[in-house]
Amino acid sequence: ELKVEQNPLFLSMQEGKNYTIYCNYSTTSDRLYWYRQDPGKSLESLFVLLSNGAVKQEGRLMASLDTKARLSTLHITAAVHDLSATYFCAVDMTNTGNQFYFGTGTSLTVIP
Amino acid sequence: NAGVTQTPKFQVLKTGQSMTLQCAQDMNHEYMSWYRQDPGMGLRLIHYSVGAGITDQGEVPNGYNVSRSTTEDFPLRLLSAAPSQTSVYFCASRLGLAGASEQFFGPGTRLTVL
Numbered sequence: 001e002l003k004v005e006q007n008p009l010f011l012s013m014q015e016g017k018n019y020t021i022y023c024n025y026s027t028t029s030d031r032l033y034w035y036r037q038d039p040g041k042s043l044e045s046l047f048v049l050l051s052n053g054a055v056k057q058e059g060r061l062m063a064s065l066d067t068k069a070r071l072s073t074l075h076i077t078a079a080v081h082d083l084s085a086t087y088f089c090a091v092d093m094t095n096t097g098n099q100f101y102f103g104t105g106t107s108l109t110v111i112p
Numbered sequence: 113n114a115g116v117t118q119t120p121k122f123q124v125l126k127t128g129q130s131m132t133l134q135c136a137q138d139m140n141h142e143y144m145s146w147y148r149q150d151p152g153m154g155l156r157l158i159h160y161s162v163g164a165g166i167t168d169q170g171e172v173p174n175g176y177n178v179s180r181s182t183t184e185d186f187p188l189r190l191l192s193a194a195p196s197q198t199s200v201y202f203c204a205s206r207l208g209l210a211g212a213s214e215q216f217f218g219p220g221t222r223l224t225v226l
Contacts, residue, residue, distance in 0.1 A: 001171075004154075031213065042202065042219050043155075048212040088154060092213070099170065100145065100204075100215065102154035 002027050004091050006103035013079050014111050021074040021106045023089035031092040032072045034063050036085045037105070043088065047074075079110045113138050116218035118203050124224045125193040133188040133221050135203030143206045144186040145170070145215070146178065148199040155202065161186055193225045 003026040013019050023032070031050055035043040047056040049065035049072060056063050060083065062075045072089055086105045093099040119134045137144065145160040157170030161180040175197060177189040186205075190197060203218040 009152075033214070043217045045214050045216075048214055050212065090155075099157060099160070100147075100155075101171075102147075102156070104152060104154040 004103040023072040029091040033090045118218040137205040141205035
């Protein structure tokens with residue numbers, strides 16, 4: 001069974017600071033996704049990473065993928081309060097049908 | 113397009129009752145899935161479908177049934193509700209497995225079993 005681990009689980013950071021969320025997974029995967037979830041809301045797709053070395057950036061968020069290390073990172077640059085949310089990574093195992101395995105999530109709070 | 117829709121948004125059941133959570137998508141997506149979200153555990157896959165008439169079990173299928181008679185609809189049935197099924201349920205769909213193949217999520221159903 002594929003395991004997906006995120007750390008940290010909780011992150012409190014000041015506005016203007018940088019930080020990285022890590023996502024490790026236990027076996028080879030086709031694709032890796034990052035999602036954002038606001039309290040009481042659904043999941044919003046942020047990034048899709050398809051290959052080793054892939055890097056995607058949107059605003060203050062940048063995601064990268066190292067398939068050899070089975071590691072993805074979500075880097076936050078100069079955090080602002082609007083980035084406060086829970087962030088999930090998910091790994092796609094298409095050779096088993098339609099299986100998505102989610103990490104446990106990182107709850108990010110940006111303090112003014 | 114409405115995207116992925118779910119009904120109801122909230123539901124309270126008594127132990128032993130049965131009910132159906134509805135999910136529909138209007139994007140002509142072949143793949144649909146049901147997840148449950150519990151605190152500290154992320155989202156876990158309950159059942160999924162790769163097309164009309166084809167379903168399979170995910171990580172936590174016990175106590176749930178699904179069917180897929182049309183491309184658009186993928187209902188989730190709770191056969192005999194238990195307090196352990198108190199959770200937030202999300203339905204998701206994706207076009208296929210090629211390329212980025214993003215999943216789109218519905219708004220969720222918050223279920224409480226007393």
